[in-house]
Amino acid sequence: MRGAVQGVGFRPFVHRLASALGLTGWVNNSNQGVLIDVEGPRASLEQFLSRLRTENPPRSFIQSLESRWLEATGCAGFEIRASESAGARLAIIMPDLATCPECVREIFDPLNRRHLYPFTNCTHCGPRFSIVESLPYDRPNTAMRKFILCPECEREYHDPADRRFHAQPNACPKCGPHLELWNTGGAVLSTHHTALLQAAEIIRDGRILALKGIGGFQLLVAARNEEAVRRLRERKQREEKPLAVMYPSLEAVRADCRVTEPEARLLLSPESPIVLLRCVAPPAPSVAPGNPHLGVMLPGSPLHHLLMAELQIPVVATSGNLTDEPICIDEREALPRLRHIADAFLVHNRPIVRHVDDSVVRVILGREQILRRARGYAPLPLPLTAGRPAAFDFTSPILAVGAHLKNTVALGIGGQVFVSQHIGDLETLESYEAFLRVTRDFQKIYDAAPQLIASDQHPDYLSTQFAASLVARQLGPRSLAVQHHVAHVLACAAENELAPPLLGVSWDGTGFGSDGTIWGGEFFLLTSKSCRRVAHFRQFRLPGGEAAIHEPRRAALGVLYELFGETGMMKYGLPLREISGPSMTPGGHPRFRGAHAPRVPQSAPSPTASLSPGNFDDPALKDLAIMLQRGINSPLTSSVGRLFDAVAALLGIRQIVRFEGQAAMELEFAIGDVKTDESYSFRLDSKDDTQGGSLLVVDWEPTFASILADIKREVPAALISARFHNTLAETIVAVAKRTGQSQLALSGGCFQNRYLTERAVFRLTEEGFRPSWPQRFPPNDGGIALGQIVAAMMDVE
Numbered sequence: 001m002r003g004a005v006q007g008v009g010f011r012p013f014v015h016r017l018a019s020a021l022g023l024t025g026w027v028n029n030s031n032q033g034v035l036i037d038v039e040g041p042r043a044s045l046e047q048f049l050s051r052l053r054t055e056n057p058p059r060s061f062i063q064s065l066e067s068r069w070l071e072a073t074g075c076a077g078f079e080i081r082a083s084e085s086a087g088a089r090l091a092i093i094m095p096d097l098a099t100c101p102e103c104v105r106e107i108f109d110p111l112n113r114r115h116l117y118p119f120t121n122c123t124h125c126g127p128r129f130s131i132v133e134s135l136p137y138d139r140p141n142t143a144m145r146k147f148i149l150c151p152e153c154e155r156e157y158h159d160p161a162d163r164r165f166h167a168q169p170n171a172c173p174k175c176g177p178h179l180e181l182w183n184t185g186g187a188v189l190s191t192h193h194t195a196l197l198q199a200a201e202i203i204r205d206g207r208i209l210a211l212k213g214i215g216g217f218q219l220l221v222a223a224r225n226e227e228a229v230r231r232l233r234e235r236k237q238r239e240e241k242p243l244a245v246m247y248p249s250l251e252a253v254r255a256d257c258r259v260t261e262p263e264a265r266l267l268l269s270p271e272s273p274i275v276l277l278r279c280v281a282p283p284a285p286s287v288a289p290g291n292p293h294l295g296v297m298l299p300g301s302p303l304h305h306l307l308m309a310e311l312q313i314p315v316v317a318t319s320g321n322l323t324d325e326p327i328c329i330d331e332r333e334a335l336p337r338l339r340h341i342a343d344a345f346l347v348h349n350r351p352i353v354r355h356v357d358d359s360v361v362r363v364i365l366g367r368e369q370i371l372r373r374a375r376g377y378a379p380l381p382l383p384l385t386a387g388r389p390a391a392f393d394f395t396s397p398i399l400a401v402g403a404h405l406k407n408t409v410a411l412g413i414g415g416q417v418f419v420s421q422h423i424g425d426l427e428t429l430e431s432y433e434a435f436l437r438v439t440r441d442f443q444k445i446y447d448a449a450p451q452l453i454a455s456d457q458h459p460d461y462l463s464t465q466f467a468a469s470l471v472a473r474q475l476g477p478r479s480l481a482v483q484h485h486v487a488h489v490l491a492c493a494a495e496n497e498l499a500p501p502l503l504g505v506s507w508d509g510t511g512f513g514s515d516g517t518i519w520g521g522e523f524f525l526l527t528s529k530s531c532r533r534v535a536h537f538r539q540f541r542l543p544g545g546e547a548a549i550h551e552p553r554r555a556a557l558g559v560l561y562e563l564f565g566e567t568g569m570m571k572y573g574l575p576l577r578e579i580s581g582p583s584m585t586p587g588g589h590p591r592f593r594g595a596h597a598p599r600v601p602q603s604a605p606s607p608t609a610s611l612s613p614g615n616f617d618d619p620a621l622k623d624l625a626i627m628l629q630r631g632i633n634s635p636l637t638s639s640v641g642r643l644f645d646a647v648a649a650l651l652g653i654r655q656i657v658r659f660e661g662q663a664a665m666e667l668e669f670a671i672g673d674v675k676t677d678e679s680y681s682f683r684l685d686s687k688d689d690t691q692g693g694s695l696l697v698v699d700w701e702p703t704f705a706s707i708l709a710d711i712k713r714e715v716p717a718a719l720i721s722a723r724f725h726n727t728l729a730e731t732i733v734a735v736a737k738r739t740g741q742s743q744l745a746l747s748g749g750c751f752q753n754r755y756l757t758e759r760a761v762f763r764l765t766e767e768g769f770r771p772s773w774p775q776r777f778p779p780n781d782g783g784i785a786l787g788q789i790v791a792a793m794m795d796v797e
């Protein structure tokens, strides 16, 4: 816990609360805040977590509370431990925090001098990471230095009894930043509160507003206005990927979505993330097409509070960028980049020092799980202290440059890992520049000169090439290439404080394997010395390489070819079911690209060819068969993500995707309310590995034989999908039994699949295993940089 939690009777309060709930463990003060380790029945722990926030001592304030669920260690009693002052006192930069209740009260109080002032904040809330230029965190080192405090604000700033004592971004209508409404030409239409009222009018009219928020621009449009939402999608070139919605209040959210108690807590937390909720009444069809969930957030800054109070309707709030580009932070830069999307710009004169996107979080298995880690969370470090996977080398700083999609970078310094805010997919020049900026920024702000640079093993990733170029030009430190799926396992093990040995399950769409093939269905045995691959899914060829990432139908063909050869593949062809291809926009190409596989000209038709979008014609099929036969541009893969694609295509759910993971998501959603414990059979074969050991191979031949039979028998897709998901969970149980490891770490993009994760955890627990999964860092590639740091500390490739 960080915030005003020391010297305010916080530890005695924690002691009382824990004892009252019959919980054991300890609490202490550290250089960063208060650390609590508490043990007991789940329900009591949840109560503890919730009451910490609501019953804290009067003068205390919790700025951020990060919790993880750990294995019980068998504490007796509850104690207040001695303060921890050992180790380097590291500069902790607080994340940007949502407006506190006191400040919210002030901006809506007509008698308060900050009435309707959109830049109100105090020591408990407001911007931090997005305004810091350098450390120490003092006003002259922030974007606020150009605003000279008025006498009244100055008094607050120097009064130890005031809530604004040393609140660096302190401001008021007299001395602080102000709003302006601009047209697309950059002309000022209005200023101050009038600008806000006119901006609200623009949204009400169904037009698109670009708003300069906390960590960058957002695009806002009335969420119940289908036509307006569609216009936003067209202009932003974002075809089907779900959009997030900001609601004026929790009550308003409840009208459209189911909200559980932990979800409500998250929505109202100082981190104020986008929370994925089960949606029962979508605001408009185009907000999140085909998706039973909705990304929802509540106002997190005074500006948002004022705007939403004026509007009283939900608004789509998506990052201010063109798809694949990083979020805009500067109004002069935003104007040319967003003028073709937005109808007006609500801007202000407080500079944003670095981009910080909205974070995305969900509750799974009763716990929070961060899917995109940025505003509210970054750059809080993960301390690698207790139960670390190995004897780490703490002495020299390590820089990790992450993967390719959902890139983040990280710095390992003195036993802490600082993971950057979400950067994005390194698909465009703009994103790569953002990557370079964050990498430089991180080294500068923590004053770290890395001795080691860790990257992915994929030679084509821009992040890998950046690391290689530094080393090649002798500008940088020595390098370590960490296998992608090993990094997933290590990230999960580190944040869950799992002591090895354990079985790591690492499943995703694609990652570069140490043998040069594409991995993605891997199992590792992690010991304190090594992370060794002990099992993988049977490999098959992906016709077209990179193209297969966008076209699940190619994965299906690869699977059919592997099972039946050319004749069988041609006989089955595609589809087995009626095709429900994607809706094509005129001249539309999939905006989503992937740089995983080698780029080779395609011989197969592009999605825009005059074919039925889901189907290949005979000549195209023949070409693909030849590619597969000769192994031309048809890399081998063990990817579970591609197996999801294959099943989705065979079931006619999706042949071509519009964004990463879409087919797998839709296959999961196809299950709907079907409940079954049935699964398909599979084989677990043993083969010799190259090091003279043995390797288990999960052979899905019986699985696909049954799926094809079920399709012929017209078994509902919901049931086939559920059985397929269950089968995958059973493969984990089977491999766990064979390797004899009781502790498991489940990670990789596939575990963003809620059904799969819940089923795997349920079955493993039922069989007596102890599974863990990512909570504070994303299971997707956003967690790779963390894993790379851990690998470097353990010296594991």
Ligand SMILES: [Zn+2]
Binding pocket: 099, 100, 101, 102, 103, 121, 122, 123, 124, 125, 126
């Ligand atoms: Zn406040």
Ligand SMILES: [Zn+2]
Binding pocket: 149, 150, 151, 152, 153, 154, 171, 172, 173, 174, 175, 176
């Ligand atoms: Zn002032």
